[in-house]
Amino acid sequence: MPSDVTEASEGVDEAENVRYEETEEDDNVSPTDLSEMLKEGTKESHDRAENTQFVKDFLKGRIKKELFKLATVALYYTYSALEEEMDCNKDHPAFAPLYFPLELHRKEALAKDMEYFYGENWKEKIQCSEATRCYVDRIHYIGQYEPELLVAHAYTRYMGDLSGGQILKKVAQRALKLPSTGEGIQFYVFDNISNAQQFKQFYRARINALDLDKKAKERIVEEANKAFEFNMQVFDELDKIGALLTEEAQDGGLPVHDGKGDLRKCPYYATKLGSFFFYYKYINLHLWGNTANSAFCPSLQARGTLAAPITLAWPC
Numbered sequence: 001m002p003s004d005v006t007e008a009s010e011g012v013d014e015a016e017n018v019r020y021e022e023t024e025e026d027d028n029v030s031p032t033d034l035s036e037m038l039k040e041g042t043k044e045s046h047d048r049a050e051n052t053q054f055v056k057d058f059l060k061g062r063i064k065k066e067l068f069k070l071a072t073v074a075l076y077y078t079y080s081a082l083e084e085e086m087d088c089n090k091d092h093p094a095f096a097p098l099y100f101p102l103e104l105h106r107k108e109a110l111a112k113d114m115e116y117f118y119g120e121n122w123k124e125k126i127q128c129s130e131a132t133r134c135y136v137d138r139i140h141y142i143g144q145y146e147p148e149l150l151v152a153h154a155y156t157r158y159m160g161d162l163s164g165g166q167i168l169k170k171v172a173q174r175a176l177k178l179p180s181t182g183e184g185i186q187f188y189v190f191d192n193i194s195n196a197q198q199f200k201q202f203y204r205a206r207i208n209a210l211d212l213d214k215k216a217k218e219r220i221v222e223e224a225n226k227a228f229e230f231n232m233q234v235f236d237e238l239d240k241i242g243a244l245l246t247e248e249a250q251d252g253g254l255p256v257h258d259g260k261g262d263l264r265k266c267p268y269y270a271t272k273l274g275s276f277f278f279y280y281k282y283i284n285l286h287l288w289g290n291t292a293n294s295a296f297c298p299s300l301q302a303r304g305t306l307a308a309p310i311t312l313a314w315p316c
Helices: 014-022 034-041 043-050 053-059 065-088 107-118 130-145 147-161 164-175 196-208 214-244 267-273 276-288 292-296 298-302
Strands: none
Touching (some): 034 043, 034 147, 043 214, 053 164, 053 214, 065 107, 065 130, 065 147, 065 214, 130 147, 130 214, 147 164, 147 196, 147 214
């Protein structure tokens, strides 16, 4: 049985839970509060992300099932990296107050979605795309060298999941004819949070209470914008892959497809590649080998082939 949101996550005492239960909208938010700086400082990036073709199509309920599966794969790798670094830095003073694994962590939920879409041997059937690899590499870098910047990625991901993510959950379930019991969309289900709005207010208060100077706050806002940029690169990659899929988009209204589309319907798969892995590598190689986005990611520049080792030297 899922625990109530007010049950303590690791490192949160009973008194703090009481404050969480009683948290209300704060009318005294200061422009210098980090949560407000993040909100204002990422508005442009947020708007750009919402206006990518992938997101616009998603919100209209026009989703290709194979593309939705690949998007879920990208989320699995992203959250695996993020939560690994959070676990490693759970006692770091600049991040510890935001460590709520029971309430927020998504890796296990995404693993359930992977099994639903790809079967028991799903780990053998998925692969981290180039755009996602850039995102993952950045997360691991800051986890090791600049843990305070994890705040930016936690804010960008989890606050979004508890907000617009709940809309996407309903759209995907309806458009893809997913089971009403929640299979395939466990990522969007937060069993240990009974009131998302209250939790978001509580989490923002925790962000504002972090002992950070102005420069550190500004760097976190800058990192949050980078997080949006990484997400947009993933969306752009999915758009390019989607253009090569012959599967019709699912629709939130009357079904336009039987919902059983797979990569074998793509002529690239059938005529050139013969397996999912080769298909996906083909897409990555030809879509990301020489694009403007590659300049943003040292991982792409450092690799001559997809099999080459990853070497990163992110600037501070």
